[in-house]
Amino acid sequence: MLETLRLRYFQGNQFIKDIENAPMRKQFRGFPVLNPNEDASACEGVCPTGALNLNPLSIDMGKCTFCGACARACKAVEFTNGYKLASTDREKLVVTPDMTYEDYQKTAVEVRDEIHRIFGHSLKLRQVSAAGCNGCEMELNACSNVNFDMGRFGIDFVASPRHADGIVITGPISENMAYALEDCYKSTPDPKIVILCGACAISGGVFQNAGKLNREFLEKYPIDLYIPGCPVHPLTFINAVLSFIKK
Amino acid sequence: MNWIITENNKPINLYDIPCLNINDLRSEIINLDKRVVGFFGQKVSDGVKLFVVMADDSEGKLYVSSAHFASGEKSYESLTQTIPAFHMFEREFFEDFGIEPLHHPWLKPVRDHKKEYPFFEIEGEEIHQVGVGPIHAGVIEPGHFRFMCNGEKVYDLEIRLGYQSRGVEELFISSPSNQLAESVCGDSVIAYNLAYSKAIEALEGIEVSNRAQIIRTIALEMERAAIHIGDLGAIAGDTAYLMGASIFGATRTLVINTMLEICGSRFGRGLITVGGVNYDIDEELSAGMLKTFDKVVKDVKRTTETMLKSPTVISRLERTGVVSQEQAKSLGLVGMAAKASGIGLDTRFDFPDKWYAEFEDKKFKATGDVYSRTRVRYKEIMQSFHIIRKLLAKLPEYKNEPLCVSQNAKSADKFVVSMTEGWRGEVIHTVITDNNGNISRYKIKDPSFNNWYGLAIAVRNNGISDFPLCNKSFNLSYCGNDL
Structure with missing residues (x-):
């Protein structure tokens, strides 16, 4: 017992106090900025998911794996360490030249009164890994560890869809998970939200041309929040949900 | 000769591989008495070609051979009846090519969900079934577990997988990339990307710099x-030792944040590329890493030793989920799980490159239970940081070497086996190229492919409430198995 308490002493406090303004290491590849004055021709064909479009120049964060291949190939693309990447609108994930990180954040998440009223103080989520590679899953688990401590905001992952206010989907949605995913969605009581987490869930990512996917779910049901990343960083996820449920 | 002998990452000519009659190949495999690491087919114009790769772990050699099935040949006498370690390989081969291994004792689907799965059932008044999944209580990948229980006691567990199946191997033929390799199994980004990159480098004759x-x-x-x-931390959490769960969680963050400082991703995405690496470790970063890892080693040591002294923890770990050495050997378990049962398989030391050659794998006193798998992890953490320290000290010697060298020409009609020891065990990528030098077959074998059945054996005769603990102690990959 005393030894366990001794561990506590050495451990100190680990949590990040101000999640919304938490500093991010400069090496992190987050929000991309495009410079149309630079020659982008060297970037042709380097993007593994087709997120980077050269004519006209744009980058789709819904497809981007933030691998940095384009930024290494030419000067037209540069990744900042901006980690607030989420949007309520699929179209807005497409970054165009001269769009700054600050501009993007102003309009990316549309705040809705009813969301705040219903989920503002407590949001319980059921996560469904639909062929997710365990990258996003591990980062979502990390959201609840002592560093990020998402639970302090009333946001938690729960075991049953019956207890949930919404579902978080990771992975490109395989044929073999399509039924279970839809079943889980139907088992979640109304009103409910759907969050797509990571490049695979949003666009199929590197698996967009894989033969064993079934992404019909996304056409059938409304999606409330898109969170880009590969995998999604815990700070990206927590800030995305906070900005979505706040006033 | 009925076998061609090669080494890890050493390409051979596709047409040098002996092609036998399946019955001859079958007796050759039985006589050879080595460990199976590859058993997969490829469609050819006039039927199916079956490739077999056997490993000699003590010599560091790989034995390759093949057999040809004409379009009409639809069955052969299974190997599993003689060598049980073949059971998953033969099931997979049957599912992919429809060639039936006769008298296979457990010929069930591997990834296919088209038909209803024939679960093994025990009947009796006191027997009940518990079904878990595909969506589990926690934030993890999907899979279905079916328990046959008498009261609390598990008589049998059957694991049905395939939910994660995406068709990865086909993607490696149409659009191979480092980013794809990194996403096959997102908890083993480095191991998978390394296996892929080394295979391609071997095929294209690229010499990667020492620094890289x-x-x-x-x-x-x-x-x-x-x-x-x-x-x-997960094992601590499942034994309700929450102090351990918090501290290990925070300590892991230190390591993966250091990875972010190297390459911009907490899991090491973007670091490795065919030809070398994209990011350097300079002297300043190296010094910072050493400092961080000193703290990590201290924290892990203090916490593990305190945790493993606690009677409440020990009583949950000891004699729980036992896999005996005999069982592990006959089922063909690999990697960390095999080590915990007393089978010292580790491709880092069995098939060493020049960096691992100077390190030695210390003996481990294995008991085959959850406790043993916990100790293996502790031992490997310490060993890893020892290796990292030694290698960081060597880095300045190769200061002027390039990080990445450019790609050479493709080579046609080759066959290469690339083995990398990920944290679960051997990650094996086998690549075959066609007469234009393009990839015509890409085969991945995750260690979980061998080890899932080990988990099913481990929980037999244990309380069902100990299942999560057994599961965490193995921590197997769903997507690595399902591909």
Whole structure:
């Protein structure tokens, strides 16, 4: 017992106090900025998911794996360490030249009164890994560890869809998970939200041309929040949900 | 000769591989008495070709042979009846090519969900079934577990997988990339990307610089240490030792944040590329890493030793989920799970490159239970940081070497086996090229492919409430198995 308490002493406090303004290491590849004055021709064909479009120049964060291949190939693309990447609108994930990180954040998440009223103080989520590679899953688990401590905001992952206010989907949605995913969605009581987490869930990512996917779910049901990343960083996820449920 | 002998990452000519009659190949495999690491088919114009790769772990050699099935041949006498370690390989081959291994004792689907799965059932008044999944209580990948229980006691567990199946191997033929390799199994980013890159480099004759090789090896060991630390936390959590769960969680963060400082991703995405690495470890970063890892080692040591002294923890770990050495050997378990049952398989030391050759794998006193799997992880964390320290000290010697060298020409009609020891065990990528030098078959074998059945054996005769603990102690991959 005393030894366990001794561990506590050495451990100190680990949590990040101000999640919304938490500093991010400069090496992190987050929000991309495009410079149309630079020659982008060297970037042709380097993007593994087709997120980077050269004519006209744009980058789709819904497809981007933030691998940095384009930024290494030419000067037209540069990744900042901006980690607030989420949007309520699929179209807005497409970054165009001269769009700054600050501009993007102003309009990316549309705040809705009813969301705040219903989920503002407590949001319980059921996560469904639909062929997710365990990258996003591990980062979502990390959201609840002592560093990020998402639970302090009333946001938690729960075991049953019956207890949930919404579902978080990771992975490109395989044929073999399509039924279970839809079943889980139907088992979640109304009103409910759907969050797509990571490049695979949003666009199929590197698996967009894989033969064993079934992404019909996304056409059938409304999606409330898109969170880009590969995998999604815990700070990206927590800030995305906070900005979505706040006033 | 009925076998061609090669080594890890050493390409051979496709047409030098002996092609036997299946019955001859079958008796050759039985006589050879080596460990199976590859058993897969490829469609050819007039039927199916079956490739077999057997490993001689004590000599560091690989034995390759093949057999041809004409379009009409639809069955052969199964190997599993003689060598049980073949059971998953033969099931997979049957599912992919429809060639039936006769008298296979457990010929069930591997990934296919088209037909209803024939679960094994025990009947009796006191017997009940518990079904779990595909969606589990926690935030993890999907899979279905069916328990046959008498009261609390599990008589049998059957694991049905395939939910994660995406068709990865086909994607490696149509659009191979480092980013794809990194996403096959997102908890083993470095191991998978390394296996892919080394296979391609071997095929294209690329010599990677020493500097890049050292950085890759450091990253591989960091990945291993980070996952093991996280899993110690998960084991602590499942034994309700919450102090351990918090501390290991925070300690793992230190390791993966260091990875972010190297390459911009907490899991090491973007670090490795065909030809070398994309990011360097300079002297300043190296000094910072050493400082961080000193703290990590201290924290892990203090916490593990305190945790493993606690009677409430020990009583949950000892004699729980036992896999005996005999069982592990006959089922063909690999990697960390095999080590915990007393089978010292580790491709880092069995098939060493020049960086691992100077390290030795210390003996481990295995008991085959959850406790043993916990100790293996602790041992490997310490070993990884020891290796990292030694390699970081070597880095300045190769200061002027390039990080990445450009790609050479493709080579046609080759066959190469690339083995990398990920944290779970051997990650094996086998690549075959066609007469234009393009990939015509890409085969991946994750260690989980061998080890899932080990988990099913481990929980037999245990309380069902100990299942989560057994599961965490193995921590197997769903997507690595399902591909």
